[in-house]
Each structure stands twice: as C-alpha cells, then as structure tokens.
Amino acid sequence: MKIQEQKIYQLMGVIALFVISMGVSTYINALNKAELHKTRQAEFGNLVFKGKVIHVRFYEFMKSKCYQVCVKLDSAGVKDFSVYNDDDAIKIKDGIATFAAGHLDKTFGPVDSVAVNVNHSGKVFLYYRDKSFIKFDDFSFEHFGMKKSDLNFCF
Structure with missing residues (x-):
C-alpha cells in the first residue's frame, strides 16, 4: 500500500x-x-501606406513556396526607409515598397494590393485579385528567409 x-x-x-x-x-x-x-x-509604428503590387518574386523557404512583392505606393508622402533584422525586412525607396508577403496561397495566388497600418489599425491587409478574400496580419514584415540583398530586387 x-x-x-x-x-x-x-x-x-x-x-x-x-x-x-x-x-x-x-x-x-x-x-x-x-x-x-x-x-x-x-x-x-508610424508607417502608413497603400499600393498596388507591380511585381512578384517567388522563392522557396523551409520547403514552402513564399513570395516577395514590390508595391507602387499610392501616396507620395512616404519617406525612404529600410529595416532588416532578425524579425522584419522591408524597404521603401522612390515610392516603391518591397517586403515578403508570406507563404503563397495556392487557391488565391499572390496578392494584388496592400494596405499597411491604415487609420493606425496596426494591421497589414493583403487584398487578392477579385477582392473577395482579404488576409490581414499583425503589423509586421517578417522576412520569410529573405536576405538583405533581396530587398533591392525592386529597385
């Protein structure tokens, strides 16, 4: 016992x-x-922009198909800016933003347009072609395996 x-x-x-x-x-x-x-x-934190995707680059990361987007910004008031660290990767230069848009959605394909932190929402909205599906993420630009040199792809 x-x-x-x-x-x-x-x-x-x-x-x-x-x-x-x-x-x-x-x-x-x-x-x-x-x-x-x-x-x-x-x-x-104060970054706010909208724009249309003008170019997409596909690449493999951890056996998954990811993609990088080049976005032509709608507003001219966004200053040139670049961040690359362990958590995020984004570059804005001459009215074009480039960053990783994440894993490719096999159903909807790549995004068509982007809205970032609109009305200081703290969200990144990814709009697909027919606008019937909108994906939103927390305010981040994860690099999904991109190198710093990949940020120069659109320029």
Whole structure:
C-alpha cells in the first residue's frame, strides 16, 4: 500500500511540474511578444501606406513556396526607409515598397494590393485579385528567409 501511495505522489509531482512549466513558458512568450511589439512600433509604428503590387518574386523557404512583392505606393508622402533584422525586412525607396508577403496561397495566388497600418489599425491587409478574400496580419514584415540583398530586387 505504501508503494502505491508513493507512485501516486510521484505522478502528482510530475503533473504539477508540467503545469508549472507550461505556465512559465506562456508567461515568457507573452513577455517576448510584448517586447517585439514595442520594438516594431519604434522601428515603423508610424508607417502608413497603400499600393498596388507591380511585381512578384517567388522563392522557396523551409520547403514552402513564399513570395516577395514590390508595391507602387499610392501616396507620395512616404519617406525612404529600410529595416532588416532578425524579425522584419522591408524597404521603401522612390515610392516603391518591397517586403515578403508570406507563404503563397495556392487557391488565391499572390496578392494584388496592400494596405499597411491604415487609420493606425496596426494591421497589414493583403487584398487578392477579385477582392473577395482579404488576409490581414499583425503589423509586421517578417522576412520569410529573405536576405538583405533581396530587398533591392525592386529597385
């Protein structure tokens, strides 16, 4: 009887450690996400633009087909700007923005136009050809395996 009680207590201890580690992991992930959001706001938080995709480049990243877009900006008030780090990659020069648009959607294909942070929404809206499907992401420009030199593709 004593051995069975010990096994039950050991099992309860393992389960308690698992629950505690999950809680700590969730807390650390939340802190990291908040820090990344703060960094992105400092880098390009005031960036607002809309535009039509004028060119697309397809490439492979982690056995998945991704693509980079060149966007002709609708507004002339957007200043030249470039960010390339471990988290984001975007370049705006001479009224053209280039960044990775993510994984290619096999049903809808590449995006047709883009709206970034409109009305300071904190979102990146990707519009597909027939405008019947709109994808939106948090305000980020993940590089999806692009190199810094890839940001010069549109220029």
